[in-house]
Amino acid sequence: MGETAEAVDADDVDELSLLTQPGREDDLQTFLLLLHPADVAELLAEAKGSTALTILSRVSPERAAELVSELEPADQERILGMVRPEQLGPILEQMDTDDAVDLLQELDEGTASQVLAQMPAEERREVSQLLAFDPASAGGLMQTELVKVPMAATVGSAIELARPDAAEFQIFSLFVVDDVGRYAGQVALQDLLFARPETPIERLMKPKPVEVQTDVDQEEVARLFDRYSLVELGVVDREGLLVGRITADDVHEVLVEEHGEDLLKMAGTWGEPEELYASSPWTVVGRRLPWLGATLIGGLAASLILMKGVLGMPEAGVLLAFVPLVISLASNVGAQSATIMIRGLALGRIDPAEIGAHLLKDLRVGAIMGTIVGALVALLLTVWRGRPTLGLAVGGALALAMATASLLGAVEPLLLRKLGADPALASGPLITSINDIGGVLIYTLLALALYGVP
């Protein structure tokens, strides 16, 4: 099953729809049991809303909770928008608290509070507390389902403590707490399995485990999982009391999300990614237009430089016609250097102690590429148009502008980082316009040097 790109297809959707007809309840149950909940969820997402609703009402709340947890946020919103709050309550009660919180955040506020009201007091309290955390923080990622055992427990008593939970959620380790509930240590399930029942938990536990406070950003959480190769991570409050855990699959989602946000930010958009997919064009304009302001100002400045500097020269028209070439090449070279620097810093491929050497290399790379491209263009203009001075101006400007852009592109992420901003912004519109101005300035100055002031 693993090697196929998609585990379900259109035929399955049709079959599922037929199985929701009256009298075929048993066949439906058999069909559903053969599939992984993630695959059933995909079928629900592709089926008609009424089919999805029928299926959710035919299965147990436990099974419905599994299916709903696997749905994409947009599908959760669409399908569950049609379910009555009093039906949703029991389903949410069976979901892991982190998934329940994610779901409640998809619903409109009125429905969410109606659904909350349907949940038992204990669950409602836990979910309400989780809802208060920033969704992009450790508190927003964590679930409250975990096995907490006192330090005085033995292996045998700890197993008995965990037994009721084993049917409810996945367990990878037990979380050991001290007398007041502070996180004291972790015991992997495999160490428990092979120990004698009378062994004190304290002897098995790994003390000083990696932990994270509720307000820590999700990017830092992901970094901790990576650094310490974690399967799960205990979350504590400001007093060090253990309040939840984050599991590796949640972090997986964080990485995919952060990746997308990086890309969108680099392309010059701002705000929440969802708003870029809003149905109103005006919302989207609001997220895209502001960054173009930088480009507008940069472009106007470049035009002004060209008008003051180049206009009036003997070959002004031809010179100006080659500006797009210089700008595009400088801009691409700058983006290459910036991205290489950003990734190099993020992955540790560039040693901070050797940044000087890397910058020098980037300048050399830009100079080599600029010389090759510049010589090619100079030759072309000399042979094709019979204009050696024009060739020298354009070719020389390309060489200088590409070398400068290569260095600037590498320096900009470093400057942004120094200013406390995200280095990834360096390939966005803000910096592109600085590179544009730089390229046009070099071009104009070289033309002035070659042709003389008009």
Next chain:
Amino acid sequence: MGETAEAVDADDVDELSLLTQPGREDDLQTFLLLLHPADVAELLAEAKGSTALTILSRVSPERAAELVSELEPADQERILGMVRPEQLGPILEQMDTDDAVDLLQELDEGTASQVLAQMPAEERREVSQLLAFDPASAGGLMQTELVKVPMAATVGSAIELARPDAAEFQIFSLFVVDDVGRYAGQVALQDLLFARPETPIERLMKPKPVEVQTDVDQEEVARLFDRYSLVELGVVDREGLLVGRITADDVHEVLVEEHGEDLLKMAGTWGEPEELYASSPWTVVGRRLPWLGATLIGGLAASLILMKGVLGMPEAGVLLAFVPLVISLASNVGAQSATIMIRGLALGRIDPAEIGAHLLKDLRVGAIMGTIVGALVALLLTVWRGRPTLGLAVGGALALAMATASLLGAVEPLLLRKLGADPALASGPLITSINDIGGVLIYTLLALALYGVP
């Protein structure tokens, strides 16, 4: 410890260096025991090579293996390049097979085969087999350490089978195989813990588990972990025989790596990312220059259009001076639309059935932004320069070019996907140059319409 950004600092490096002096062996052991192997590895990476070597020789091969596994590839290469092959053999023997394979791939071929020769026959055979797989495939990611139990086992006998492995590697579940070794099912450790010893394994196991073949690409492996919220994934050969497992932390690394490769590809580079960090500028030029060829051709085409179309018009010089503005804005708008489409498709935020609606919205967004920016520039040129025709030409071109670029930017990833190429290329130099030509063409045609053919 979790809430600090860096768990170790320069003082720790100094202290570590002092502790390697003769007579302080016990203090060194105590110091090392207090830290997580990942933190010690960071200290080793920051310390002098001789300090790192001393420490690796003072700790047990098991501990050395842990530390080496945690080092970044570049540090592994640097530090272990100084260790003699006969010392490395015992360390590699203690490493998980997937980490050992990664390490051997960092070493030069001569050293690697010397080190392999130092390993016991069984380990050497396993590692050699893994080395044959593509590092970016399931086979290249997997480790051979896993607990395999026959279907006829009971809970009690399965636990006894797993016991010797528990001290060697992390166990999350047992892998059940049939008589010929085909992967038949999975038993989570927690189900084992709470079952009676005489329970047949077959009753506890989850049949038809998600599996992957050795030759499947790592991106697909990451997708499976995400889709099925996996902690580990069994790997089978073409005959369905269980040959290894991949754990969630390996996939974490894959995601970070793929993210970086995406970004570098989008910035117009090709080949292996490491080569972009090579010490020779010529290697780097080889990875960056080819993509600039597309920009060069696009830029030359744009210049040609301007020379044929605009040169000779009454206000040619001023018109040409505003080309950078049009090109930069069109290029940014195109990059925005392309990135929004690429991410929307990847994350399922854009429903494939509603692509037409999304494209129409992108065109509207581009038209709105173009009209706003174009009107602003037209007004500016009319008031500031007193040239309404110029204002109309530049402003009008901006409006049309931005609307077109917004649509083109969204269409291009779709076209690339249809052609079997990576949609992410759509924000790279290849497509940027198409957008440049489009912008210049619109500008020229509008100028011709307003000023008449020269």
